[in-house]
Amino acid sequence: MHEDLKYAKNGCMIIRLSITILSFSFYAFALCLPAIHGHGSSLYGLFLLLLGWVKAMTLECEAWLANPIFAMSLIFFLAAEYKISALSAIVAALVGLDTFRLERFEIDEAGNWVPFERAGSAFYAWELSFVILAAGALYLWKRTQQPASP
Structure with a gap:
């Protein structure tokens, strides 16, 4: 029984690391791609990350606030607080819309x-980086739930 628990914890750690890398990779990749298009011009993700807070502070578009929510979700995920991580990643995805x-x-x-x-x-x-984190957190949350005792 002790070996099963050890294997389960190691398996969760490998999955957690994989999900973290995948989610953060999509986030970092987004910084290098065009984020918005208009009149033949494009603004890239990094530009919007650096200056998008201005739109959020003037209440013209709060989508930028998904970034600190995602950071919080990632911290909870790494701390194995999967339920809070999943909920905050879902909130980040909705705010991003x-x-x-x-x-x-x-x-x-x-x-x-x-x-x-x-x-x-x-x-x-x-x-997608938010959705990956939310799905991974939900998966690990369900996986780490203890089965009900009879």
Whole structure:
């Protein structure tokens, strides 16, 4: 019985590490891809990560807030708090959908901006990183639940 418990914990650690790497890889990949397109221009994920907080603080588009929620979810996931991690990753994915409320994004202080016509591939990779973490946390949460005693 002791060996079964040891194997289960090691198996969860390997799965947890794999999910963490996969989720964070999609997040990092999203930083290198075009996130929004408009009038022949594109803004990349890293640009939006660095400056998107401005839109969130002015309440024009709160999608950027999915980033700190994702970070919190990742911390809970690494601490094996799977239920909280899953819920916060789901919240991050839902908050990220606020991207579609964006009308335009200012790119400099001279008043130049890019209108939001469509989401780029970065948006989908970014959202997928949240979904992967949520699915992994739900899986591990269910796996680590103790069966009910008769």
